[in-house]
Every structure is written in structure tokens, then in C-alpha cells.
Amino acid sequence: MKKLLAMLLAMTMVVACLAGCGKSEEKTTPETKSSTESSAVTSTAEGELTLAQQAIADRKAEAEKTGKYTKVVVSFFDWTGAPAGIDRINRKLSAYTEETLGVDVELLIIDSAAYSDDIKLMLSSGEQVDLFSTCGPGYMTCVNNGYTADLEENGLLDNYGAGLKDVVRSDYFDACRVGGTLYGVPPIKDYAIQTAAVCIGTEYLDGAGVDLSKFQKDSLGYYKCTWDDVDDMFAKMHAAFPDKIVYSTQDNMLSQGSCVDPVGGDYYGSLLDPANSLKVENVYESEIFKTWCDRFYRWNQAGYISGDALTDKNGASARIKSGAYMAMMACGKPAYENQISGECGRPMTVFDVGEPFMSSSAVSSFPWCMNQNTEDPIAAMQVLEALYTDPVVANLACWGEEGVEYVVNADTTINWGPGVDSTNSEYYPNVLWLMPNQYAAHVWEGDPVDVGEQTAAFNDNCPVKSKALGFTWDNSEYASTYTSLQNAYEEYAGKVIYGFVEPEAGLKELNDALKAAGLDEYMAAKQKALDEWK
Amino acid sequence: MKNDTKVAGKKTLKKRLRRFLPMYIMALPGLIYLFINNYMPLPGLVLAFKKFNAKKGIFGSDFIGLKNFEPLFKTKDAFVITRNTILYNLAFIVINTILAVFVAIMLAEMTSKLKKTYQCLILLPFMISMVIVSYLVFGFFSNDNGFVNNTILKWLGKDPVQWYMEKKYWPYIIVFVNAWKVTGYNCIIYLSAILGIDRGIYESAAIDGCSKWRQITKITIPLLKPTIIMMTLLAIGRIFYSDFGLFYQVPMNQGALFKVTNTIDTYVYRGLVQDGNYGISSAAGLYQSLVGFILILAANLSVKKIEPESALF
Numbered sequence: 146m147k148k149l150l151a152m153l154l155a156m157t158m159v160v161a162c163l164a165g166c167g168k169s170e171e172k173t174t175p176e177t178k179s180s181t182e183s184s185a186v187t188s189t190a191e192g193e194l195t196l197a198q199q200a201i202a203d204r205k206a207e208a209e210k211t212g213k214y215t216k217v218v219v220s221f222f223d224w225t226g227a228p229a230g231i232d233r234i235n236r237k238l239s240a241y242t243e244e245t246l247g248v249d250v251e252l253l254i255i256d257s258a259a260y261s262d263d264i265k266l267m268l269s270s271g272e273q274v275d276l277f278s279t280c281g282p283g284y285m286t287c288v289n290n291g292y293t294a295d296l297e298e299n300g301l302l303d304n305y306g307a308g309l310k311d312v313v314r315s316d317y318f319d320a321c322r323v324g325g326t327l328y329g330v331p332p333i334k335d336y337a338i339q340t341a342a343v344c345i346g347t348e349y350l351d352g353a354g355v356d357l358s359k360f361q362k363d364s365l366g367y368y369k370c371t372w373d374d375v376d377d378m379f380a381k382m383h384a385a386f387p388d389k390i391v392y393s394t395q396d397n398m399l400s401q402g403s404c405v406d407p408v409g410g411d412y413y414g415s416l417l418d419p420a421n422s423l424k425v426e427n428v429y430e431s432e433i434f435k436t437w438c439d440r441f442y443r444w445n446q447a448g449y450i451s452g453d454a455l456t457d458k459n460g461a462s463a464r465i466k467s468g469a470y471m472a473m474m475a476c477g478k479p480a481y482e483n484q485i486s487g488e489c490g491r492p493m494t495v496f497d498v499g500e501p502f503m504s505s506s507a508v509s510s511f512p513w514c515m516n517q518n519t520e521d522p523i524a525a526m527q528v529l530e531a532l533y534t535d536p537v538v539a540n541l542a543c544w545g546e547e548g549v550e551y552v553v554n555a556d557t558t559i560n561w562g563p564g565v566d567s568t569n570s571e572y573y574p575n576v577l578w579l580m581p582n583q584y585a586a587h588v589w590e591g592d593p594v595d596v597g598e599q600t601a602a603f604n605d606n607c608p609v610k611s612k613a614l615g616f617t618w619d620n621s622e623y624a625s626t627y628t629s630l631q632n633a634y635e636e637y638a639g640k641v642i643y644g645f646v647e648p649e650a651g652l653k654e655l656n657d658a659l660k661a662a663g664l665d666e667y668m669a670a671k672q673k674a675l676d677e678w679k
Numbered sequence: 680m681k682n683d684t685k686v687a688g689k690k691t692l693k694k695r696l697r698r699f700l701p702m703y704i705m706a707l708p709g710l711i712y713l714f715i716n717n718y719m720p721l722p723g724l725v726l727a728f729k730k731f732n733a734k735k736g737i738f739g740s741d742f743i744g745l746k747n748f749e750p751l752f753k754t755k756d757a758f759v760i761t762r763n764t765i766l767y768n769l770a771f772i773v774i775n776t777i778l779a780v781f782v783a784i785m786l787a788e789m790t791s792k793l794k795k796t797y798q799c800l801i802l803l804p805f806m807i808s809m810v811i812v813s814y815l816v817f818g819f820f821s822n823d824n825g826f827v828n829n830t831i832l833k834w835l836g837k838d839p840v841q842w843y844m845e846k847k848y849w850p851y852i853i854v855f856v857n858a859w860k861v862t863g864y865n866c867i868i869y870l871s872a873i874l875g876i877d878r879g880i881y882e883s884a885a886i887d888g889c890s891k892w893r894q895i896t897k898i899t900i901p902l903l904k905p906t907i908i909m910m911t912l913l914a915i916g917r918i919f920y921s922d923f924g925l926f927y928q929v930p931m932n933q934g935a936l937f938k939v940t941n942t943i944d945t946y947v948y949r950g951l952v953q954d955g956n957y958g959i960s961s962a963a964g965l966y967q968s969l970v971g972f973i974l975i976l977a978a979n980l981s982v983k984k985i986e987p988e989s990a991l992f
Contacts, residue, residue: 269733291732452822456931625750628950635934
């Protein structure tokens with residue numbers, strides 16, 4: 146009997162999958178329409194329930210009849226795969242959302258290494274996933290492959306996700322539009338970056354006898370200094386710790402160490418002066434890039450860089466954690482010192498050598514999207530709204546269960562629950578920056594309570610904002626050129642950006658290869674799209 | 680084998696079925712696997728001619744003709760990756776066959792008690808994942824801590840070499856690593872073929888005063904020929920494919936080495952891992968299978984001309 150049942154279930158699943166593949170659009174649209182109409186009728190009749198409240202009431206009534214709530218699946222990644230306590234958190238979450246929204250919510254957390262492939266498979270096979278983070282597969286990829294639903298279709302956002310508009314500014318919404326259609330809502334986070342934040346293990350600074358008192362602090366509380374100061378410190382550290390490697394490399398000198406805007410999603414054609422000009426130029430021939438290569442050549446010659454920098458694929462912070470490296474470069478933001486110290490496993494001191502910058506893709510790099518195939522777009526939209534606005538939902542999703550995973554201090558900051566730490570916590574995704582709204586949840590002890598406002602101010606006050614903010618480019622017409630460019634870059638860039646070859650010669654080699662791969666044609670296409678967008 | 684099929688051919692279908700039924704049942708799991716893995720996805724090949732859109736599904740997506748094949752042929756890298764794939768595979772076919780036959784004959788002639796141990800040891804590299812192999816290789820060639828730079832070259836009084844930035848050494852390294860890895864496995868097939876040769880032939884040759892060397896060249900190798908041809912044919916059929924781990928992991932995905940390590944598989948992987956473009960991946964897969972199919976037919980045809988006995992079909 147059981148076997149028969151299992152077989153039957155399997156068959157229905159197959160049939161459902163097949164149906165899901167082809168006819169999804171026709172299926173969902175009428176449903177949305179009819180429910181919109183019916184609720185419109187009732188709301189005018191009763192004159193008190195809004196559309197959103199009506200939808201919740203309808204779902205609750207339906208659940209009473211069938212004994213089963215509509216389920217909304219929310220997917221994103223963490224570093225270790227589904228946490229041990231995920232079922233408990235989902236039960237807690239659903240118990241709450243059944244009351245407030247009349248739905249069950251299931252968080253589907255996937256290992257970061259598998260997320261990109263898994264989510265694409267689920268989206269194209271018809272498996273249930275209603276809301277998902279595009280961090281991994283990429284926003285443009287999801288839009289181009291048709292995975293994402295139009296969030297404004299039939300007034301979806303206006304009627305059922307109005308709360309989103311209170312927490313996400315309209316220009317940030319606009320930045321996520323592709324061809325005028327809104328497919329995603331950006332996570333609330335730092336969009337601006339403080340470029341070139343040099344992070345050095347505090348113990349190494351002390352050991353090398355660096356005097357920090359001569360440095361001023363910037364508005365974020367980090368030491369303001371120049372590259373000469375950095376050179377000076379590195380020399381002292383190298384002398385004091387000859388067995389350790391001074392600088393942990395990563396290919397981020399443009400993305401985190403400059404205000405060059407990778408307009409359209411890549412550096413093959415960039416805006417060198419993004420705050421003032423929309424001219425697409427070759428950054429690899431620019432002074433900005435040359436300065437970086439010279440610096441790294443100098444550091445490499447001085448022995449600050451590992452001879453295996455090219456082959457070592459470990460993260461820069463992971464290497465510092467191992468104890469063999471002393472410094473790295475990243476980009477700063479409010480409350481960054483805590484974050485980087487955690488990543489590096491030791492207290493780090495942050496030096497601010499760059500300037501603040503907001504690139505064109507800063508907002509739209511990984512918005513939250515809705516599956517175009519989702520059964521109940523209204524329920525999904527209301528869950529999305531709750532993730533952004535409801536502190537109970539946000540806390541459960543970000544931190545787990547109060548009293549188990551965390552305890553709340555008197556000043557509303559939180560810390561580990563009794564007997565729990567990062568190694569044995571049953572729910573600790575540690576991906577706040579991709580969560581819909583980390584600031585709706587509690588703040589970790591040691592970070593300022595108003596980190597949300599600080600971050601918003603940091604974004605607003607950013608003096609160098611790209612003029613192309615919100616420009617997105619579909620480069621699928623140039624897929625082959627892009628692949629060639631990527632290969633040319635990988636082939637020739639590593640040597641020169643880590644200072645293994647003399648910059649003059651290395652840069653010429655790189656630029657020749659890029660041009661042979663079709664850089665000029667690619668840049669022209671990008672410029673054309675940008676001109677049309679303007 | 681041949682005799683069996685002839686006898687069976689004379690019997691009625693029913694008797695034949697009964698006789699071979701256990702064989703079919705034995706083969707069933709393999710056949711099911713083959714069907715699920717190799718035949719069921721076949722309709723999906725239409726993706727190679729479509730612009731995939733999840734809203735419309737695989738079969739509902741728009742046809743775009745041969746556009747998905749463009750990136751494969753239009754890029755300036757097309758020549759390099761095709762050349763690398765074919766030349767490496769040719770080198771592998773020749774070198775691995777010679778080595779495997781050589782090792783198989785040595786093992787077959789060996790009378791030592793340690794024979795089984797040797798056999799296991801030589802098979803061991805085949806069991807090791809390519810990711811681990813890549814770190815073994817790195818242990819030798821690392822710039823800072825590698826065995827070659829720190830011990831061998833120092834001992835010889837030579838300057839260290841930046842191995843992962845020098846293209847010229849890698850064709851040899853890759854061929855060597857591949858031979859080290861697969862010889863043990865390939866030699867099993869030849870070894871079993873040698874063990875299947877009638878010992879009586881060797882005994883009568885020995886009585887006639889035939890030396891060991893002449894026994895090998897005049898008996899073992901000629902009788903191994905059908906196996907060698909079959910194995911080579913199979914390898915030619917896969918000449919457009921490359922061992923992904925060998926070309927991606929072992930050179931540590933090192934950009935500076937692309938000219939000599941980029942093959943069709945790694946190229947497609949690199950190009951598509953970011954974009955997730957199903958159409959172009961299917962196009963590359965279809966192209967590889969199609970050329971492989973033509974090559975194996977052609978190779979079989981030429982074998983049929985030269986030595987009809989040894990042809991596969």
C-alpha cells in the first residue's frame with residue numbers, strides 16, 4: 146500500500162513538474178487576477194479591509210477548510226549548508242506567520258558552493274522556491290533566463306508589499322529595474338564603500354612598534370593614512386616578522402581599491418571618473434591601474450608578497466587567520482572592524498587610505514527576487530514584505546531563536562545564548578549582508594545600536610556616486626567576446642597585478658591580449674547601451 | 680566467444696533467451712543506468728538551438744538556429760583549445776598504450792610473490808582524486824616551498840623556476856601526470872587479455888627454444904593486437920573530450936598557462952560557469968559528441984579496411 150502511494154506521489158510529482166515547465170505563466174496570471182478582483186469586491190463591500198488584509202483573511206479561511214497553510218519557500222546561501230536547527234527555526238517562523246500572514250514559511254538554506262547551481266536547477270525544474278537571493282547565480286543571469294517575476298504586475302507591489310516602499314527608497318528600486326521592469330528588491334545594506342581599507346593584524350603593528358598616535362581618525366573611526374605610511378608600516382613589519390608574509394593578495398585593487406566603475410557588470414570598459422563622466426574607457430591603460438601595478442611590483446621586489454600568490458586560491462582573510470600573513474586590503478563601512486576581525490580570527494586595525502564611492506551596480510548586485518513560477522505571488526510578496534519590515538521574522542531569519550541561539554542585552558544588542566558559540570550554534574548563517582533587512586533585526590554586541598541609521602547615512606552622504614547608478618547591461622549578444630576577454634585577462638593579468646613582472650612590459654602584454662580579444666568592440670557596444678540609457 | 684555465438688545462432692530464439700537470460704539480468708542495472716544517463720537526456724539536445732527561458736520551458740523556448748554555436752567558433756581561442764584537446768589526446772593514446780602494454784607484460788611475466796602488491800601500487804594513482812593530485816603536483820612545483828625549486832634545483836646549483844608562470848614545461852608535466860595516473864588502470868585490461876592467452880602456445884614455443892623476448896614479440900603482442908585496437912578506437916572516439924580535472928585542477932586553473940592547458944571542456948566551463956547559459960553549453964556538448972561519433976566511425980572504417988577481424992562493428 147505504502148509503495149503504491151509512494152509511486153502515485155512520484156507520478157504526480159513528475160506530472161506536476163512537466164506542467165510546471167510549460168504552462169506556468171497562464172496558470173499564475175488568472176489566479177492573481179481573480180483573487181485581486183474578488184478581494185476588491187469584498188473590500189468595497191465591507192469598506193474596511195485592505196487588499197492585503199483581505200488576502201491574509203482569505204488564506205486563513207482556506208487553511209481552516211483544508212487544515213493546511215499555503216507554504217512560501219525562501220532560499221539563500223550560507224557557508225556550511227542547512228543549519229542543524231533549521232527545522233526548529235522554520236516551525237517557529239511558520240507558527241508566527243500563520244498568525245500574521247496566514248502562510249507557512251520555509252527557509253531553504255543551501256551551501257554557498259552549491260547554491261548557484263542548485264537554485265538555477267530548482268528555478269528551471271519547477272521545484273518550489275518562491276523567493277530567492279540572487280547572490281550566487283547573479284541578478285542579470287536570473288533575469289535573462291526568465292526566472293524572475295515582474296514584481297509590479299497587477300499591482301502586486303503596491304497592494305501587497307507597500308511596506309517595502311517605506312524601507313527601500315524609490316531610487317534604489319529604480320536601480321534594480323531592467324528595461325523598466327522591476328524584478329528584484331535590493332537587500333538593505335551598505336551600497337557605498339570606503340575604498341582601500343588596509344587591514345593589519347593589531348599584534349603585528351604592536352610587534353613592529355608602529356606609532357598609531359600620529360594618525361587622524363576618519364568619520365567611520367578608522368585611521369586615515371597615505372600609501373607612503375602603509376609602505377612605511379609594511380617595511381617595519383617585514384623587518385620585525387621576517388618569517389611571515391606581509392601582504393595577503395587578492396584581485397581587488399580595482400573593485401575595492403579604486404573609484405573606477407565597472408559599468409555594465411565588468412571592467413572591460415569602465416568609467417574612470419564615474420561621478421562626472423559617462424565615457425567608457427580602458428581602465429587597464431589608465432594611470433589608476435598603472436599605479437597599483439607599480440605598487441605591487443615594489444612590494445613584490447621587497448619580499449612582501451608570497452611567491453605562490455598566483456596559485457593560492459584561499460581567501461585573503463583566511464590566510465591571515467592561518468597566522469602566516471599579516472595584512473590585506475578590503476573596503477570599509479560602518480562597523481567593519483568587528484567583521485574583519487572575526488574573519489581574520491584576530492583583532493585587526495583598519496587604515497583608511499581611499500575615499501568613499503558608490504558604483505553603478507552597488508544597489509542592483511544581488512536583489513531578492515520572486516520565482517516567475519510561484520503558485521501564489523500575493524503570499525510570496527507578503528512574506529517578502531515581512532522579511533524586510535517585521536522584526537520577529539527578521540530576527541528568526543538572521544539570528545535564530547531568542548534564548549537558544551542568542552540572548553538580548555539590556556541595550557537591545559544581542560550575544561550568544563547559554564553555551565552557544567559560532568562553532569556549535571544550530572542556526573548561524575552569518576550572511577547578514579545578503580539578508581533582506583539586517584537592520585530590522587537585533588545588532589550584535591559591540592556594534593553601534595544605530596548601525597542601520599549609520600549605514601543609511603553612509604550611503605546618503607557618499608560624495609562620489611556613479612552617474613550610471615541603475616544602469617544594467619545585457620551582454621549576452623557579446624557572450625563570445627566576453628569569454629575571450631575573460632581568458633585574456635586571466636592569462637596575462639595575474640603576473641602584473643601581483644608584481645611578478647615589470648609593470649611596463651606586463652601592462653603592454655595584457656592590453657595587447659585584451660585588444661586582440663575584442664576589447665574595443667566590446668567597449669563600443671557598452672558605450673552605445675549607456676548612451677541609449679542616458 | 681566467437682564459437683559460442685555461432686552455436687547459439689543455430690538454436691531457437693527461446694532456447695537462446697533462456698540460456699542468456701542470467702546474462703541479461705546481470706547487465707540490467709548497467710543498461711538501466713545507460714538508459715537514464717545517456718538516452719533520457721537526448722531530447723534535451725534541442726536546447727542547443729534555443730534561447731532558454733524558464734518561463735517558456737525547454738521545449739517552449741524560442742528557436743534561434745545556430746546562434747548558440749557561434750561563441751565556440753567565432754572566438755580567437757577556438758583554434759588553441761581544439762589543438763590542445765586533440766594533440767594531448769593523441770599523445771595520451773600513444774604514450775599510455777605503450778606504457779600500459781609494457782607494464783602489463785612485465786606483470787604477466789613476473790613470478791615474484793609481490794606481484795599482487797605491485798599491481799595494487801601501480802593502480803593506486805588511478806584511485807586518487809584529481810584535486811589531491813593537483814596538490815601533489817603543487818608540492819613539487821610550488822615557488823616558495825616546492826620540492827623541485829628548494830631541493831633539486833638548489834642541489835644542481837640552478838636558479839628557481841616560476842613553474843606556474845612558464846608555459847613551456849606544462850605539456851610534459853601534464854602528459855607525465857596523466858600517464859602516472861592511468862597506466863595502472865589501463866594495464867589491467869591488457870593484463871587480463873594476456874592471462875587469457877593459451878599457455879600451451881608459450882610452452883611449445885619454449886620447447887622449440889624460443890627466447891623470452893621472442894615469445895613476447897611473436898606471441899603476446901600479436902595476440903594483444905585486437906585489444907589494443909579496440910582500446911585505441913574507444914580513445915579516438917573520445918578525442919574531443921578531455922579529463923577536466925587534469926586540465927583544470929592540476930595547473931591550478933592558472934591563467935598564465937592557458938595557452939597550453941585550455942581544452943574544449945575547460946574553456947566551456949570557464950565561459951559558462953558565470954553566465955549559466957544552457958544553450959551554449961548544450962551546443963558545445965552536441966558539437967563534441969557529434970565529432971566524436973564521426974571520428975569513431977571513421978577510425979572503425981579504416982581498421983575494417985586494414986584488419987577486418989579487429990573492427991568493433
